[in-house]
Amino acid sequence: MGIPVVTVGRSGDALVDGLERLHGPVSVVRRCSELAELLAACQTGLARAAVVADGSEELTASLVDRLSAVGVAVVALADGPEESARLRGIGVTAEVPGVEPGALAAVIEDAVAQLATGLPPSFPRASDDHGAVPPAAGGRGRPPGRPGAEHPAPHAGQPVASGPGTGRIIAVWGPAGAPGRTLIAANMAAELAAEGRSVLLVDADSYGASVAAVLGLLDESAGLAQACRLADQGLLDCAALLKVAVPVATRTGTFRVLTGITRADRWTELRAAALALVYERAREAAEVTVIDTGFCLEADEELSFDSMAPRRNAATLRSLELADTVYAVGAADPVGVPRLVRGLAELEAAVPQASPRVVLNKVRSAAVGRSPERQLREAWARYGPAAPLEAFLPADPAACDAALLSGSLLVESAPDSPLRRAIAGLVCATVQRNRKSSVFSSTAMRGVKG
Structure with missing residues (x-):
């Protein structure tokens, strides 16, 4: 042929x-x-x-x-x-x-x-006097940087194409209606940092980036857009990624943040190919990367644009495709639960490999009646999708308001908050179990070990 x-x-x-x-x-x-x-x-x-x-x-x-x-x-x-x-x-x-x-x-x-x-690149031919392995071209849904690729040792200031990292990626997604994606993602990052992990928090919401506001960062400079520009040019290495990521220090640990776009009309800067490279570098730079995604999963903007135009929801879809763990967050009320049910069906169609862990947020008796967890489980069993409910996060508006007002996180402003304990248990339970300690212990509640 x-x-x-x-x-x-x-x-x-x-x-x-x-x-x-x-x-x-x-x-x-x-x-x-x-x-x-x-x-x-x-x-x-x-x-x-x-x-x-x-x-x-x-x-x-x-x-x-x-x-x-x-x-x-x-x-x-x-x-x-x-x-x-x-x-x-x-x-x-x-x-x-x-x-x-x-x-x-x-x-x-x-x-x-x-x-x-989609096979890994073959070994170099004799004609390749650089001694490098030519990688397969990066296809849609398949990020560049394959296992087995070998690259020459980089020098300072040179473009770097290093091998794949071992860090994990967690994506926090939820349907429209402010179910609490950003709050949960930011506090997950803080809890993991309190565990002693190196953590990178990424704001990939192309509609309403708000991580910087939640953290009280006044000098917002669209760190993710900067990283994507460098990645698009093939100039993003771990050092460059960490340089554009803002360090955030809490009393229990420090993590870094790639802030989101400062205006909604800058969504074209978050292109899927560049974002995939950013996440490859994130795996090398941090043990855990937590992504706050957008809500919209529509993938057919091509119908109204040229077929090769950038797609606004590419940032969300690529983040979910490349995540090792996806948390699907919905508000625990008569409006939020049906939205989550419909959203999970859309998520399965858009990203079949996601296998989300379903979390109901803002759980309170006033919205669903007495014994809210039991009521929600019964309703989910009757009307919900096959995915089981993973966790219930209690409503704690006083603690959330205090955290937002001070530009801090729950681990600092409200370490004894039931919501803070629930988020810590959700993201750190496996680590704590391995250490034979409980996230509900008094030591954990004092923020020594989130």
Whole structure:
């Protein structure tokens, strides 16, 4: 089966001529003068691979993702190990400009096969004198940075494409109606930090980012947008990620925060491909990453835009796709519970692998009657989805108001709050059980061990 290829860059004309003379499965169907023309040609279905001979510095993770989404693998000729490392970090197969046509044809075949199958990258060929493994191009729903990839040791200030980290990602999601996503995510981060974990809190809500306000951060600078810009250019390493993340110190521990976008119209800065790279770096930089997501799961904005336009809900969907654990939060009242039931059905359709842990927040007798937990369990058994109820978080408006007023978290402003104890039990129960201590102990309530 033939592999049609489009190319860009006049300096690679000799190489392209050599590919055409091979008369093999790789055939050049169009030579483009600039990347915009190449992208347009690929979106018509003309090619299965793109060779960038000039202008590799203009390649970004978002552009590579757009090409991967239409089934086009990207191969670029790069001068020097720094540019090669940057390109590999955004899902491009990098080759040296002096590569022989036969070797380049083999690399193109490998890149196309990897994009089609999602297999890890093959080991480097003899022609790759940088000694690096060319990774598969990052496809939609499949972040760059595969297990088994090897990269040269980075130097200070150079682009870094390091291997996958071992940190875990927790996403906190809930339907429309303010069920308490941000409050729970922020306090989860504080409880994990109190456990001695290195924690990164990420505000990925593209509709109403509010983590900075909850934490009383006055100098909000859209840290997540900054990290996404660096990731899109292939320049985000752990040091750069930690530099744009704001440290937040509590009496029991310190964690870092990637604040959200400062205006709702900046949602285009949170593109899925760049966000996937941010989360890959987060796994390396922190033991636990807690994400406050948006509420909306609609994925068909393409119907009203060009099919390759950025999607507003991509930040939420990509966060849920890449999370190891998803907490689905709903308000425990006659409006919030039906919303959560419908939202869980939408979540299952949008992100089938999520397997959410369902949490009912703001539990109070005034909203559901006497013995609210029993009432909610019975109602859930009759009308709810198959997912069981994981936890009940009691309403504690006085403690929440005091925390918001002081710009602090429950672990500081209300360590004895029933809500604080419930959140600690939800996120730290496994760790506490391993340590043979209870999150409900008096020591825990004093905030020594959240």
